[in-house]
Amino acid sequence: MIELRNLSKSFRTADGPVEALKHINLTVNDGDIYGIIGMSGAGKSTLVRCINMLERPSEGAVILDGQNLSELSDSELRQIRHQVTMIFQSFNLLMQRTCLQNIMLPLKLLGTPKKEAEDRARELLGVVGLPDKANSYPAQLSGGQQQRIAIARALATEPKVLLCDEATSALDPKTTHTILELIRDINRKMGITVIVITHQMSVVQEICNRVAILENGSVVEEGEVSDVFTNPKATATQTLVYPEMADGSVTLTSGKQHIRLTFNGAEAAGEPLVASMAMDLRIPASVHTASIRSINGKAYGYMLLEIPGGPDELARAVKYLTGHKDVLVQVTGEYGKEGVR
Amino acid sequence: MSFASAFTPEKLAEAWEIVVRDFPLALWDTLYVTVLATFFAILLGLPLGMILVACDEKGIRPWPAPVMKVINVIINFLRSVPFLILIVMVIPITRLIVGTSVGTVASIVPLVIAAFPFVARLVEGSLREVSPNIIEMAQSMGATPMQILLHVMLPESVPSLINNFTLAITTIMGYTAMSGAIGGGGLGKIAIMIGYNRYKYAVLYAAVIVLVILVQVFQSFGSWLARKCDKRLKH
Secondary structure (H helix, E strand, O other), X not given: OEEXXXXXXXXXXXXXXXEEEEEEEEEEOOOOEEEEEOOOOOOHHHHHXXXXXXXXXXXXXXXXXXXXXXXXXXXXXXXXXXXXXXXXXXXXXXXXXXXXXXXXXXXXXXOOOHHHHHHHXXXXXXXXXXXXXXXXXHHHOOHHHHHHHHHHHHHOOOOXXXXXXXXXXXXXXXHHHHHHHXXXXXXXXXXXXXXXXXXXXXXXXXXXXXXXXXXXXXXXXXXXXXXXXXXXXOHHHHHHHOHHHHOOOOOOOOOOEEEEEEEEEEHHHHOOHHHHHHHHHOOOOEEEEEEEEEEOOEEEEEEEEEEXXXXXXXHHHHHHHOXXXXXXXXXXXXXXXXXXX | OOOHHHHOHXXXXXXXXXXXXXXXXXXHHHHHHHHXXXXXHHHHHHHXXXXXXXXXXXXXXXXXXXXXXXXXXXXXXXXXXXHHHHHHHOHHHHHHHHOOOOOOOOOHHHHHHHHHHHHHHHHXXXXXXXXXXXXXHHHXXXXXXXXXXXXXXXXXXXXXXXXXXXXXXXXXXXXXXHHHHHOOOXXXXXXXXXXXXXXXXXXXXXXXXXXXXXXXXXXXXXXXXXXXXXXXXXX
């Protein structure tokens, strides 16, 4: 279990002190995939670096399984960092070393015998699905493959916690999806707690069970992902959950009824949901705005429907749409005034 | 004696005789002075360059700022003394180490003293090319500052180091010609003592041509090796 207690971090700059993190309190339970999301500049990177003490917090404590990391010496911290490992947006592989040597690096630092380290590295190449890349150099690999090698390297010391700092931000949507699947697999099979730092709501939506929303160095909302998604309270959260509203490009027509569908890996990608509703119920809903990606035949994204008629049509439409697996149905009015059926 | 008369058939025949007689030994002297001086310059300059990067204010293991200031001032001082003057300045040190201040072996000492601060700066440049992200990665997996230097920064900058060491060896070869002035052997000595002082310009040019070819050979080999070692390029 990781607890952040009243964690603050300020930097001295030429323009005076800047408070990057302000009194953060969070608890990450064992086995969680915990998302920390925020716009750039919200303090996400600083926060994740405080967890493994790459940045020493100015105030407050980071407690890993009852041990206060803020009180440890540099050499004690180096031991902790074998248990709390990290992957990065830019992968950060050694470009002059083979994949196998990259994965062996943390073991080499620990003084593990070479043969043992190599066996472990080969095993991990299998875990991340690249058993034939042992002697390849990172430059010969795609971005997704490089991140797989970085993940294998992060697993080499059998950590308890894996920190992912924007680990998929440099990858295309399809590769992002496969990397997230790998991270979820590792979480489930190895029981490794994962903390995911991201600015993409879709990442949180896809793998996290809990999420904290960070804005200007403070946690403005925290909870189960499904709750936060269904009923986002803070403005920052709404901006992340409903990006189409945030930029002002889409405004709801007042006096009209709207339904918001959120597709969270629904199998219905090929199914004409709106069209079949129009035929079955004779409610010709119009698509107000939509953004849906199909990944491996599953739908991710949202759709905003305008429902003609009165409350009766609305209720029938909600009833019809509800019950599709992994499709979240919300009746949408204005921000902060939402009812969920 | 006019310049043109130095290239009459008789003069050229005489020059050729000198080339055949004296050049093999001079070439050998130049090569071994260059290689040995470069070796010792790297031996001193490599750790010093590592210190410059690692112990910097923003480095992975900062030293007190005044210490770094002193080191930098010494390096800059040694780098700014003209080589001919440095040779004379370090005569006591040369005597102490070699037993004499003249001759081929003795010329290695001032060469090393002039070159190691240069090498240190080159190493500093190479190591600074390593991305801060890579260093942060090593820190995040619990590497000590020494491990970061040895297992991350040095291996990552090998191609750049090879390029810079090539620059160092060609520069040092240029310096060996100057050390000919104080009795160091080699092609530089022949160029000055025979070619210039005794008006045998054909010999002077021959020595220069051989030096140019040597530099070309070293440079081509160094560049080739650096390219071959660089795994960022897809093979």
